[in-house]
Amino acid sequence: MEKLVLALPVLPLLSALxxxxxxxxxxxxxxxxxxxxxxxxxxxxGVLLWLKxxxxxxxxxxxxxxxxLLFDPLGLLMAFVIALISLLVRVYSVRYMADExxxxxxxxxLDLMVAALLVMVTAGDLLVLLVAWxxxxxxxxxxxSHDLRSTSAHRYGLRTFITYRFGDLPLVLAALLLHRAxxxxxxxxxxxxxxxxxxxxxxxxxxxxxxxxxxxxxxxxARSAQFLLHTWLPYTMEGPTPVSALMHxxxxxxxxxxxxxxxxxxxxxDQVLHGVFLVGLVTALAxxxxxxxxxxxxxxxxxxxxxxMGFMTMECGVGAFSLAIFHxxxxxxxxxxxxxxxxxxxxxxxxxxxxPKDDMYTFVIEKQPQTxxxxxxxxxxxxxxxxxxxxxxxxxxxxxxVFTQQGAVVLLFFGWVTGARLVVSSYRMHVxxxxxxxxxxxxxxxLVVIGYTAISHSFALFLYPDGMVTQLYxxxxxxLQTLMVLLVVVAIVGLAGWASAHYVTRGAASERNAVSRWxxxxxxxxxxxxxVADAYALLTRGLLSASxxxxxxLRWG
Amino acid sequence: MSTQSLILVGLFxxxxxxxxxFNRVHALLGHAVPRAVLIVIWPQLGLLAISRADGPPPDxxxxxxxxxxxxxxxxILTVRDVYTWVGFLATAQWSLLWLLPDAAWSExxxxxxxxxxxxxxxxxxxxxxLLAGALDRRFGAAYTxxxxxxxxxxxxxxxxxxxxxxxxxxxxxxxxxxxxxxELLSAPSVAVVAAVLTAALVWSWAGFRLLQxxxxxxxxxDAAVTDVxxxxxxxxxxxxxxxLVAGIYLSGEIA
Numbered sequence: 001m002e003k004l005v006l007a008l009p010v011l012p013l014l015s016a017l018x019x020x021x022x023x024x025x026x027x028x029x030x031x032x033x034x035x036x037x038x039x040x041x042x043x044x045x046g047v048l049l050w051l052k053x054x055x056x057x058x059x060x061x062x063x064x065x066x067x068x069l070l071f072d073p074l075g076l077l078m079a080f081v082i083a084l085i086s087l088l089v090r091v092y093s094v095r096y097m098a099d100e101x102x103x104x105x106x107x108x109x110l111d112l113m114v115a116a117l118l119v120m121v122t123a124g125d126l127l128v129l130l131v132a133w134x135x136x137x138x139x140x141x142x143x144x145s146h147d148l149r150s151t152s153a154h155r156y157g158l159r160t161f162i163t164y165r166f167g168d169l170p171l172v173l174a175a176l177l178l179h180r181a182x183x184x185x186x187x188x189x190x191x192x193x194x195x196x197x198x199x200x201x202x203x204x205x206x207x208x209x210x211x212x213x214x215x216x217x218x219x220x221x222a223r224s225a226q227f228l229l230h231t232w233l234p235y236t237m238e239g240p241t242p243v244s245a246l247m248h249x250x251x252x253x254x255x256x257x258x259x260x261x262x263x264x265x266x267x268x269x270d271q272v273l274h275g276v277f278l279v280g281l282v283t284a285l286a287x288x289x290x291x292x293x294x295x296x297x298x299x300x301x302x303x304x305x306x307x308x309m310g311f312m313t314m315e316c317g318v319g320a321f322s323l324a325i326f327h328x329x330x331x332x333x334x335x336x337x338x339x340x341x342x343x344x345x346x347x348x349x350x351x352x353x354x355x356p357k358d359d360m361y362t363f364v365i366e367k368q369p370q371t372x373x374x375x376x377x378x379x380x381x382x383x384x385x386x387x388x389x390x391x392x393x394x395x396x397x398x399x400x401x402v403f404t405q406q407g408a409v410v411l412l413f414f415g416w417v418t419g420a421r422l423v424v425s426s427y428r429m430h431v432x433x434x435x436x437x438x439x440x441x442x443x444x445x446x447l448v449v450i451g452y453t454a455i456s457h458s459f460a461l462f463l464y465p466d467g468m469v470t471q472l473y474x475x476x477x478x479x480l481q482t483l484m485v486l487l488v489v490v491a492i493v494g495l496a497g498w499a500s501a502h503y504v505t506r507g508a509a510s511e512r513n514a515v516s517r518w519x520x521x522x523x524x525x526x527x528x529x530x531x532v533a534d535a536y537a538l539l540t541r542g543l544l545s546a547s548x549x550x551x552x553x554l555r556w557g
Numbered sequence: 558m559s560t561q562s563l564i565l566v567g568l569f570x571x572x573x574x575x576x577x578x579f580n581r582v583h584a585l586l587g588h589a590v591p592r593a594v595l596i597v598i599w600p601q602l603g604l605l606a607i608s609r610a611d612g613p614p615p616d617x618x619x620x621x622x623x624x625x626x627x628x629x630x631x632x633i634l635t636v637r638d639v640y641t642w643v644g645f646l647a648t649a650q651w652s653l654l655w656l657l658p659d660a661a662w663s664e665x666x667x668x669x670x671x672x673x674x675x676x677x678x679x680x681x682x683x684x685x686x687l688l689a690g691a692l693d694r695r696f697g698a699a700y701t702x703x704x705x706x707x708x709x710x711x712x713x714x715x716x717x718x719x720x721x722x723x724x725x726x727x728x729x730x731x732x733x734x735x736x737x738x739x740e741l742l743s744a745p746s747v748a749v750v751a752a753v754l755t756a757a758l759v760w761s762w763a764g765f766r767l768l769q770x771x772x773x774x775x776x777x778x779d780a781a782v783t784d785v786x787x788x789x790x791x792x793x794x795x796x797x798x799x800x801l802v803a804g805i806y807l808s809g810e811i812a
Contacts (some may be wrong), residue, residue, distance in 0.1 A: 138723065163757075177747075179742065547631050551636065554577075554632070
């Protein structure tokens with residue numbers, strides 16, 4: 001039965017081929033083949049995942065001498081998610097894309113993309129992984145640039161493609177270094193050899209494992225829109241909505257998958273995961289800040305994804321690899337739903353002019369201050385202690401070992417801050433019965449935390465049954481001094497936030513002084529998206545101009 | 558390797574400034590078919606020259622080859638004439654043949670994968686030149702960023718151009734990708750690998766820029782052009798499928 005994993009990418013590939021062959025004679029109806037293949041792929045992925053959950057051993061399935069696919073928990077889980085989301089996207093596209101030219105072409109490329117994604121997540125050797133990784137960038141360009149008349153869609157598609165190609169390079173380099181060191185392309189074999197000989201050195205006497213892990217992380221950063229490699233993500237909304245859904249729900253998560261795939265390598269690193277954490281943290285902060293300052297809803301959604309990707313990377317950086325997988329699946333389903341529902345939302349807004357002014361609207365949009373104020377001490381104690389108690393009790397009941405893992409505690413801290421913010425928000429809402437609202441919110445928060453803790457604990461057991469979870473946390477362990485510095489920085493940022501809020505509330509922001517000038521400069525930097533895209537545009541123009549000049553000098557050949 | 562052999566091989570596996578010869582000859586041939594034939598034959602002549610050469614090339618020559626490849630890769634970014642574009646890309650890719658493993662130098666015809674690799678790099682470029690010929694016949698010149706919008710009015714040629722460019726710029730599963738990987742496996746240092754990968758990145762960038770100037774946009778409403786006939790498109794498609802098969806074969810050789 002395990003051999004059926006080879007059929008996973010074959011189904012969408014076959015569907016694409018059939019549509020190419022039958023399309024000219026059968027017309028648009030051939031897209032039913034695509035949805036049919038989607039159903040079959042989902043069923044197959046479900047059966048394989050069920051087998052794995054039932055305890056079938058992990059194995060490598062060879063494709064002759066051309067590579068191999070893995071029958072393992074990570075690959076099968078991701079394959080199931082991809083099959084599910086891609087089926088939804090196909091069904092949605094049948095009507096959504098009906099008026100577009102190149103209707104069949106869209107489904108052909110979509111099926112090829114699904115095949116490439118399935119190969120990527122189940123790849124059993126570096127060659128197959130490289131081929132799939134590279135093809136995804138090409139196919140994404142073709143999907144984003146589906147409208148052949150839209151020059152802007154192609155321009156932004158090219159930006160995405162170049163970033164992806166940039167991300168391909170470190171992965172190729174990592175593959176070559178591993179092949180040179182261990183003489184094989186097979187991933188399980190490489191991981192076994194790394195386990196036996198983790199101290200091999202490479203270029204310049206550097207530890208091979210650290211160098212390769214850093215290269216893998218860099219490839220993941222480009223794919224998952226981490227800061228400085230993020231500029232493509234918010235601009236890809238020119239593509240069809242189903243592509244946005246697939247991209248934000250699945251493709252952009254590939255970075256988190258890649259880091260997880262190389263987990264057996266990361267457990268032997270000392271420094272790389274700290275860098276991953278830092279990049280994730282900066283991306284999460286930058287993405288969230290940019291999201292809040294966008295007036296364009298689509299770009300705002302793009303930056304929201306960037307922030308989420310930053311958080312996912314941060315989870316990897318603290319050693320919570322399985323949690324990152326859970327996060328990327330949850331975010332994928334959530335963001336995919338948002339995109340697929342966006343058409344209905346716009347249609348509804350067009351049918352019913354004007355936005356209903358209910359409590360939620362007033363709370364979210366108008367941000368009116370609460371008229372009735374409770375003593376600050378009561379609010380401070382409630383907002384800090386309630387989420388702390390919920391988080392602490394839920395984890396103590398389900399997975400008490402997390403308290404011994406530094407990375408898990410760091411993430412719990414983020415959960416605590418989020419919970420506190422939720423309680424503060426509920427205080428600011430206008431409702432008849434404040435107590436009832438409070439109880440509803442705390443109960444919901446408790447259920448979410450328990451669900452999240454239970455599922456992430458199950459993910460850890462399923463994905464890393466061999467106890468690698470603890471090793472990963474250990475590899476990401478920060479020294480006490482560094483941790484203290486980080487805590488001080490977090491405390492300073494928190495205090496600065498409060499001071500800033502106080503400053504704005506008392507109306508001092510309108511005064512012309514050094515602080516207000518700094519705030520204006522910061523806002524300008526945010527509105528220009530930290531000038532990153534501008535810098536790339538300048539670099540691109542410079543390179544093209546230099547190329548043209550060289551061609552003029554060497555005009556004879 | 559003697560200087561005479563080096564110059565001879567450097568002419569056919571072009572090293573700058575010897576590369577000027579190939580590009581000059583390529584430019585002088587007006588028609589697409591002789592250009593395609595030249596592209597197939599030229600690197601094979603390099604292999605023939607190696608079989609007569611006395612010993613492998615010196616180590617320092619690898620950098621000369623890589624820098625030649627980087628130079629021509631950089632140049633294709635702003636070339637608008639599709640013929641010249643293919644000529645420069647060929648120059649860049651053939652320069653990298655100097656990185657092929659030592660076995661290729663001692664017995665160039667001993668291993669079919671060596672001359673197969675050389676042919677596999679040339680074949681997509683030859684196909685692309687033939688497709689440029691189709692543009693030339695319809696518009697009087699094969700230029701990118703001049704007419705545009707072909708995706709709407711000439712869908713068959715557009716699909717072929719897209720696949721042809723993808724094959725030429727070393728996209729997997731086309732054979733150039735695996736030849737490139739083979740060259741990288743025998744690269745003497747990580748710096749060489751990084752330089753070659755950067756060149757490959759530029760090929761992709763230039764390739765998609767080329768396509769954007771041909772396939773994308775609104776077509777000229779006054780331009781009365783016809784798409785390539787089905788038979789011709791079918792033949793080109795068969796050639797592309799052949800390239801795919803060759804790529805899959807070469808991937809097995811590396812694995």
